[in-house]
Amino acid sequence: MQLIYINDRLGYIKSNVNIGFLLNEKKEAILIDAGIDDDNAKKAFKILDAEKIIPKKIIITHAHADHFGGASWFVKHLNTEVLSTLPAKSILEYPLMEPIYLFCGANPPKILHQKFFLGKKINVDKIVDHGKISFENINFEIVELPGHSFGQIGILFENYLFSADSFISYEFLAKHKIPLNSDIKGTLQTLNFLKNSKFKGIIPSHGDLFENYLDVLNENERIINQILEFILDICFKEVSEIELLNLIYDKFNITIKDMATNVLMRLSILAYISYLLDENLLRVEFVNNQQFFVRVS
Ligand SMILES: [Zn+2]
The missing domain is CATH 3.60.15.10 (Ribonuclease Z/Hydroxyacylglutathione hydrolase-like)
Structure with missing residues (x-):
């Protein structure tokens, strides 16, 4: 300290x-x-x-x-x-x-x-x-x-x-790969608000003061958009939640070894699914008692 x-x-x-x-x-x-x-x-x-x-x-x-x-x-x-x-x-x-x-x-x-x-x-x-x-x-x-x-x-x-x-530093992005956010629409609004601000500096909770913060905000936004695009890409056919999680873990080199990481990562990815459902870019289907997500095209 x-x-x-x-x-x-x-x-x-x-x-x-x-x-x-x-x-x-x-x-x-x-x-x-x-x-x-x-x-x-x-x-x-x-x-x-x-x-x-x-x-x-x-x-x-x-x-x-x-x-x-x-x-x-x-x-x-x-x-x-x-x-x-x-x-x-x-x-x-x-x-x-x-x-x-x-x-x-x-x-x-x-x-x-x-x-x-x-x-x-x-x-x-x-x-x-x-x-x-x-x-x-x-x-x-x-x-x-x-x-x-x-x-x-x-x-x-x-x-x-x-x-x-509201955003995480490069160090934490490298460590966690996917930032923990419960509401993607809110996150994108917040990043946009911060990008358009003229603060002397921003102090995130994890990491040091940023006097120039535009690049790190862009990087947070880029990762979010990359995940959104990836989900839409793989949902060209019906994909179950478990399949979706595993494909994202593979893509972003994420290893899940304990329940704590599992619940946090699942919450993070559900936030993307929720956003895409509300934006009418994804829809839900049920086949043989199983829930699938599929892209609205
Ligand atoms: Zn927190």
Whole structure:
């Protein structure tokens, strides 16, 4: 973990999941996300404390456990207030919902009760929406960033955007091959919004500050379009979900070795199927009790 100041009013603790901060003149802070667990939160606080930064509020950008799992530590030890959107609140206050939806709504097996999916429960003190807002004498803006996770938001302050997981860095693209997005239409809208922005910089949750961000956004968009085209290509005839997943794994050199990767990858690919169905580019067929997808031509 390393503390990085962007200017004297904002910065982030660089970690597996960055923790952003906005400061007022008394060095009271609004944190952006809280790390994955108590240990992570404690280490982050030590670093902030050494700089005499006092966390007052935490805004959770979206309800993935690696972003909110550490929030309860801050609440317990510093009485920090927690803010999130309404969709995120429903999971922050009932975190089992994340493994539940990853397991198609069925009771998730214990193997999915791991800290990457099951964060510590946390009560949300205030629900936030998009628009300009002021807390602790800090004026900033909440920006909707649909696509990656329901109700995801970014924080805009002094023309720097904390962009949560609205796009991923080259390093993460190389590692994951297919970015995790639950809503492809939203993701494409968000990428387009970011591409047309004139921010001084964007800080993604995973990775470093981008001052020039156009290329990385184009690369995220290129991969999404490549997957959409590939699905349409292979669906010239009826293709089952399992066949579709396997063909995509082969094409993108993805190896699935555990249930965690399997559920995440399946969710990612279902988002493409959903998008193509809603755009009337794909349709569903049932043959011998089996569901197939086929291109609308
Ligand atoms: Zn996420």
